[in-house]
Amino acid sequence: xxxxxxxxxxxxxxxxxxxxxxxxxxxxxxxxxxxxxxxxxxxxxxxxxxxxxxxxxxxxxxxxxxxxxxxxxxxxxxxxxxxxxxxxxxxxxxxxxxxxxxxxxxxxxxxxxxxxxxxxxxxxxxxxxxxxxxxxxxxxxxxxxxxxxxxxxxxxxxxxxxxxxxxxxxxxxxxxxxxxxxxxxxxxxxxxxxxxxxxxxxxxxxxxxxxxxxxxxxxxxxxxxxxxxxxxxxxxxxxxxxxxxxxxxxxxxxxxxxxxxxxxxxxxxxxxxxxxxxxxxxxxxxxxxxxxxxxxxxxxxxxxxxxxxxxxxxxxxxxxxxx
Amino acid sequence: xxxxxxxxxxxxxxxxxxxxxxxxxxxxxxxxxxxxxxxxxxxxxxxxxxxxxxxxxxxxxxxxxxxxxxxxxxxxxxxxxxxxxxxxxxxxxxxxxxxxxxxxxxxxxxxxxxxxxxxxxxxxxxxxxxxxxxxxxxxxxxxxxxxxxxxxxxxxxxxxxxxxxxxxxxxxxxxxxxxxxxxxxxxxxxxxxxxxxxxxxxxxxxxxxxxxxxxxxxxxxxxxxxxxxxxxxxxxxxxxxxxxxxxxxxxxxxxxxxxxxxxxxxxxxxxxxxxxxxxxxxxxxxxxxxxxxxxxxxxxxxxxxxxxxxxxxxxxxxxxxxx
Numbered sequence: 202x203x204x205x206x207x208x209x210x211x212x213x214x215x216x217x218x219x220x221x222x223x224x225x226x227x228x229x230x231x232x233x234x235x236x237x238x239x240x241x242x243x244x245x246x247x248x249x250x251x252x253x254x255x256x257x258x259x260x261x262x263x264x265x266x267x268x269x270x271x272x273x274x275x276x277x278x279x280x281x282x283x284x285x286x287x288x289x290x291x292x293x294x295x296x297x298x299x300x301x302x303x304x305x306x307x308x309x310x311x312x313x314x315x316x317x318x319x320x321x322x323x324x325x326x327x328x329x330x331x332x333x334x335x336x337x338x339x340x341x342x343x344x345x346x347x348x349x350x351x352x353x354x355x356x357x358x359x360x361x362x363x364x365x366x367x368x369x370x371x372x373x374x375x376x377x378x379x380x381x382x383x384x385x386x387x388x389x390x391x392x393x394x395x396x397x398x399x400x401x402x403x404x405x406x407x408x409x410x411x412x413x414x415x416x417x418x419x420x421x422x423x424x425x426x427x428x429x430x431x432x433x434x435x436x437x438x439x440x441x442x443x444x445x446x447x448x449x450x451x452x453x454x455x456x457x458x459x460x461x462x463x464x465x466x467x468x469x470x471x472x473x474x475x476x477x478x479x480x481x482x483x484x485x486x487x488x489x490x491x492x493x494x495x496x497x498x499x500x501x502x503x504x505x506x507x508x509x510x511x512x513x514x515x516x517x518x519x520x521x522x523x524x
Numbered sequence: 525x526x527x528x529x530x531x532x533x534x535x536x537x538x539x540x541x542x543x544x545x546x547x548x549x550x551x552x553x554x555x556x557x558x559x560x561x562x563x564x565x566x567x568x569x570x571x572x573x574x575x576x577x578x579x580x581x582x583x584x585x586x587x588x589x590x591x592x593x594x595x596x597x598x599x600x601x602x603x604x605x606x607x608x609x610x611x612x613x614x615x616x617x618x619x620x621x622x623x624x625x626x627x628x629x630x631x632x633x634x635x636x637x638x639x640x641x642x643x644x645x646x647x648x649x650x651x652x653x654x655x656x657x658x659x660x661x662x663x664x665x666x667x668x669x670x671x672x673x674x675x676x677x678x679x680x681x682x683x684x685x686x687x688x689x690x691x692x693x694x695x696x697x698x699x700x701x702x703x704x705x706x707x708x709x710x711x712x713x714x715x716x717x718x719x720x721x722x723x724x725x726x727x728x729x730x731x732x733x734x735x736x737x738x739x740x741x742x743x744x745x746x747x748x749x750x751x752x753x754x755x756x757x758x759x760x761x762x763x764x765x766x767x768x769x770x771x772x773x774x775x776x777x778x779x780x781x782x783x784x785x786x787x788x789x790x791x792x793x794x795x796x797x798x799x800x801x802x803x804x805x806x807x808x809x810x811x812x813x814x815x816x817x818x819x820x821x822x823x824x825x826x827x828x829x830x831x832x833x834x835x836x837x838x839x840x841x842x843x844x845x846x847x
């Protein structure tokens with residue numbers, strides 16, 4: 202019996218499969234099935250963000266399972282909501298699927314979405330979305346959230362004397378990507394399936410951080426409650442993202458902790474980077490530096506201007522030939 | 525001098541170009557530039573929807589200018605907000621761009637977004653988004669809206685005796701698509717540029733309806749205020765969409781007006797289809813039929829079961845070979 206593919210089923214069938222996995226998770230006044238969702242927004246303010254994962258620059262099917270793709274799509278978006286000091290409440294998920302994909306692909310993807318929300322953002326559910334076809338598998342997620350009686354935390358409030366602190370891992374996701382690029386591609390750069398028996402436990406752990414990131418979403422609200430003066434998620438590498446807070450706040454950030462190059466420049470960990478009045482970082486955050494008056498450099502590492510390059514730019518850095 | 529392409533500029537430069545076009549349009553508490561936007565939601569309820577346009581199934585660059593792509597991306601999303609009886613307040617726009625696109629492409633796309641919002645949904649602005657690269661040009665838009673003191677209008681409230689009414693055009697967008705498919709493709713099915721001098725005024729008008737739809741967004745709120753019992757936007761053809769209201773409401777919809785096959789089965793007009801207690805359709809809506817007790821068929825056209833096929837299914841209907 203030949204495998205059922207996306208092109209063999211109707212949109213309604215595909216949607217049924219997804220909603221069956223996501224189950225009765227909706228918390229909305231009006232959830233999936235109408236022209237739009239209607240969500241309660243206690244406090245009268247909604248936090249909204251969108252982040253898209255595209256096959257090629259953002260993931261490869263040779264390395265990323267559909268479950269992991271769903272998991273990561275949810276994780277990176279709820280991390281952005283947390284990075285405002287908010288609590289994620291709803292996702293809208295737009296899937297653009299190649300028609301040759303097995304229909305079971307969407308089941309696994311939906312399971313990954315569901316599990317990520319259950320683990321990272323309990324109370325958050327998929328409340329809407331869109332289905333279309335594309336030659337390039339693309340998952341475009343929008344996350345909405347609410348502010349539980351706190352003010353949103355921007356990047357611009359860091360002041361000299363404040364502590365710089367981080368919650369979550371730094372460097373692991375970048376190391377995981379290096380394992381994939383270095384060890385699981387052929388001579389032409391084509392991704393090859395990961396051979397699990399060739400991985401050390403540490404490498405497996407780094408790969409998990411890359412493929413199934415677990416940002417400390419609940420600590421976003423905790424940071425806001427503790428009086429964070431600046432907050433963001435570290436998606437493009439600590440140096441680059443710290444420089445964004447430094448520039449927005451008009452300060453210099455001095456990183457004093459023992460941070461290796463992976464921790465300084467590796468992206469995609471989705472740790473939370475925050476500044477707090479001295480001594481007020483809440484449990485879950487580790488102080489890694491201090492804020493000082495603005496000097497020439499946005500960021501100093503143990504007193505010197507860092508030489509490692511930070512961050513990833515999808516337009517300047519992506520090479521569609523090499524991938 | 526060679527043309528600047530997406531791959532030649534940084535993400536920050538590209539974002540600057542877009543924000544320069546969108547200008548100081550933000551109405552949000554926190555607009556573009558942080559991890560997420562923060563929007564005021566008077567009434568404590570937000571309406572949220574997402575719709576993605578993918579190169580291939582949803583548009584072709586040979587036929588659709590970047591301006592029109594921006595315009596249509598905004599229009600189809602605010603139409604879904606209107607179809608709940610709500611007023612659109614914010615868009616999040618995720619662009620996945622092939623790296624060979626001219627950098628000016630994003631300027632024109634942003635101009636189309638801006639102009640569509642100014643014309644169709646004044647007060648609504650782009651408040652966030654995402655930029656990434658993709659081999660397949662993809663525009664994933666999320667629209668948010670608020671309910672101005674009215675209850676959201678679902679599809680399930682139509683009752684026997686209610687009028688069925690429509691606001692906006694029916695059939696033109698489908699005719700426009702037929703002009704493109706029938707006249708501006710080569711023998712292999714590859715899209716060819718539209719030769720304006722070969723178009724009649726009526727064809728030009730149909731093409732505009734397809735490429736730059738103008739749904740009557742403001743009439744969504746008007747319908748809700750007038751007590752609409754069901755409301756949706758006609759994106760997949762009147763017959764199919766009317767059957768969705770009929771099924772959700774457990775009624776049969778009888779269409780009596782003089783509607784040709786284009787009006788019955790053409791998609792993508794994004795007209796508003798509504799049911800109202802008899803005689804209460806507000807200005808802007810034309811009564812085209814009545815709601816009766818549920819019979820065998822979901823929809824009757826002048827008393828008989830329609831033979832024309834309605835609607836478009838991206839999974840069952842899209843042929844990636846033919847396009």
